[in-house]
Amino acid sequence: MSSEHVTSPPAPALSIRGLGKRFGDKIAVNGISLDVPSGSFFGLVGPNGAGKTTTLSMATGLLRPDAGTVAIHGVDVWSEPLKAKSSLGVLADGVRLFDRLSGRQLVTYSGLLRGMDRETVATRTEDLLRVLDLQEAADKLVVDYSAGMTKKIALATALIHSPRVLVLDEPFEAVDPVSAANIRDILSDYVGHGGTVIVSSHVMDLVQRMCTHVAVIAGGNLLAAGTVDEVRAGESLEDRFVSLVGGRGTNEGLSWLHTS
Template sequence: MTQPHEDPASPSFAAPAIAIRGLGKVFDHVVAVNGVSFDVPVGSFFGLVGPNGAGKTTTLSMVTGLLRPDAGQVWINGVDMWADSLEAKKKLGVLADGVRLFDRLSGRQLVTYAGLLRGMDRETVAERTDDLLRALDLVDAGEKLVVDYSAGMTKKIALATAMIHAPRTLVLDEPFEAVDPVSAANIRSILNDYVAHGGTVVVSSHVMDLVQRMCSHVAVMARGNLLAIGTTDEVRQGGSLEDRFVDLVGGRSNGEGLSWLHTS
């Protein structure tokens, strides 16, 4: 799969879940994202991978309306993120990296607040909050203040706030970071079921094995540039995704100069 050339604003264009064209961002004369363009197909489980500083979080922040781009455009299911931000954001559930939660609320209160903020009625919010707390193994922590949660529990309650309104597309920045293996397996099961019933998931992750097992499509970024994109099988080219990633990104070290670590 190559970078797309179709115009998402064209009436004849079948809108993907997310369409990105020429997206760019510069911080203090350093290019963080360098004019990237790609589509996220509806119903896909899409992985965005890259080393630290690759531009993944900046890209996702611009895609979800948290950060205004210096160049380029983003469409969410055919809706221009910056021309009609409110309508575009209605279609998204977002788990952002480093964004503070209202952590003086209990877990239940936080999820409830997220649902009410989306304009949902209280009865539906209460039912879905119960369902999410149960599915994410947070029932016992529901009345506990989020400020007292572990890092993994905080990640899970943030995921619940992203899902409460049943969005068409979930954008999740490092959703498995600090999450224990059992919880990670439960989250994968929830997300796989969501995709199987028509949802679209975009995740960023450093864990190549996880992305290879979980994602139908993958994009590789480094130094703000898009290096490869396609189905996971297309990108890994018959090998492991981790080996292909290292080949694309470079920087592999053999550990020379650490002979003082040898114990025999």
């Protein structure tokens, strides 16, 4: 009697179970459970104040949850933080950088903090500065960067150690169209070679074009999750998002705007 070798499916890149967070009387995240498949380009979408940033902050170890668990490739973020975070690259929204360093110094510092050898850090830093079109600004202080340049140098610090999972909170906000296209190419190539990208956004067209999977969050609750086609259910993602989230206003009462 022969026994077949059965391989178990790979652990999700990110596994969230019962994640919750409250700020005073406000429930910011209400017991969310979600799996992000390994090798996916996963979009987390929702209106402003939906709980996207709070969810991602807890998922990446930046904010301690009140309830629930988070695992990165099967490693618990809160019981084994160093092991879990070693495979994470994070571009957090609104977190201050060490902006009194130059761009080159900041990316170099990020690599050395990860325990990489100086030669590898130097090579990868120059590669990232070139690909992100930051070579001319490499020796300027980050505090003097534009919003778009700051976003790009923060992305470089998230990529320097070649993480297995990239978590990017609004990575295209304030980024010019040419740089945005460049970043999309980098991320698509990264996913094509086995990486996982989790990106939060409220730009539905961008998510529909880039992502393989999507989750919709509103009011701290998970409203839908699955492949992009499953979630949009035959509609555009934007129309499906509006029908799920609600709150669409009318323009009644603005007749004074009519010029003819």
